[in-house]
Amino acid sequence: GQQVMQIPQYQHVQEGEDFTTYCNSSTTLSNIQWYKQRPGGHPVFLIQLVKSGEVKKQKRLTFQFGEAKKNSSLHITATQTTDVGTYFCARGSTLGRLYFGRGTQLTVWP
């Protein structure tokens, strides 16, 4: 269907370790968006990927869109306590709405 599967659901890392969350779809995606929600906050847009094989970087964050446009990943290098939160991927639809994944909740131990 239209849903995107996001794994893992939870990830606990020591500060300085790397972190990756994956977003998978059974159908081809026109685009994928990533959002971050800090504890007690609201989701904030991070990035949108559109092209097959696209890779975008934001400081320690690397976003990838699969060659087949059926999966995407967000990788954080050398996590910091400020990276704590839930990371959501979201796919667009022909009707204009987004379908959000369930999110990956990241905990970073100092």
Add this chain to the structure above:
Amino acid sequence: GAGVSQSPSNKVTEKGKDVELRCDPISGHTALYWYRQSLGQGLEFLIYFQGNSAPDKSGLPSDRFSAERTGGSVSTLTIQRTQQEDSAVYLCASSPRSYNEQFFGPGTRLTVL
């Protein structure tokens, strides 16, 4: 500039009462979305407006839920005869147009006693 605003920020109501939640999108944003988020859970889509029309209202949980948008701007989400399972944070988001990034408001935390 001003972001998406929502009011009230918190609402405590008794079971069976009606509540109205308000969303003020970013000026000029034509797309507006309502979501619901229970504690520690993901985002549950409720309804989406493009201008004043709602192309997709498939996420409304029951006929107790309704939403409208007037003048292509402010939107209200109404929940009639509230139930305890309606307790959640209701988030509103707006977008310059469909398919673009969404800007979320701070949410309304609804508690039904």
